[in-house]
Amino acid sequence: DTGVSQNPRHKITKRGQNVTFRCDPISEHNRLYWYRQTLGQGPEFLTYFQNEAQLEKSRLLSDRFSAERPKGSFSTLEIQRTEQGDSAMYLCASTQAAQNIQYFGAGTRLSVL
């Protein structure tokens, strides 16, 4: 399967714990995006990378959230000191810089108890 891959699919954690999610984009795609989606809402932009450079972060993104893409391939999203409000689906998408079509992974569903 050469689509966007996200791991884990589900994560249950206790409040205050740190969690890390991984996204493997489509191999020839140089842009990678992270989104958060809650029930009844569309995906909310968090951040994006072009190759290994993080070009933009949402103003709404708490400093407890950090993302990396160290070699310009896979990316990780870490949430420190999780709160119940962090419970959501975290979606990753990738695209070629010249295109506008983003291809999404199946997401990681986070539940903070």
Added chain:
Amino acid sequence: EDKVVQSPLSLVVHEGDTVTLNCSYEVTNFRSLLWYKQEKKAPTFLFMLTSSGIEKKSGRLSSILDKKELFSILNITATQTGDSAVYLCAVTGNQFYFGTGTSLTVIP
């Protein structure tokens, strides 16, 4: 503030009906408008529109963009139960903006 607004928020129709979903936008440096279908998991791509007045078609689905009035419509004819999903509109500008989606339920 950049925004994408979809209407209606939800819709329930019977199989065979035709539906029209709406998406209006105010986005700086507009580049394209995209429609996605989201069932239980990740959004899947349907259409990308960049020019006004050119209809994109795929089977029973079609979409058109009006860049003067800043909106797009997605039509689905002869709806089937498999069309039940959330339909998301996204606009690319300086960032990638999604609407909240229209939840479509098709009853047999």
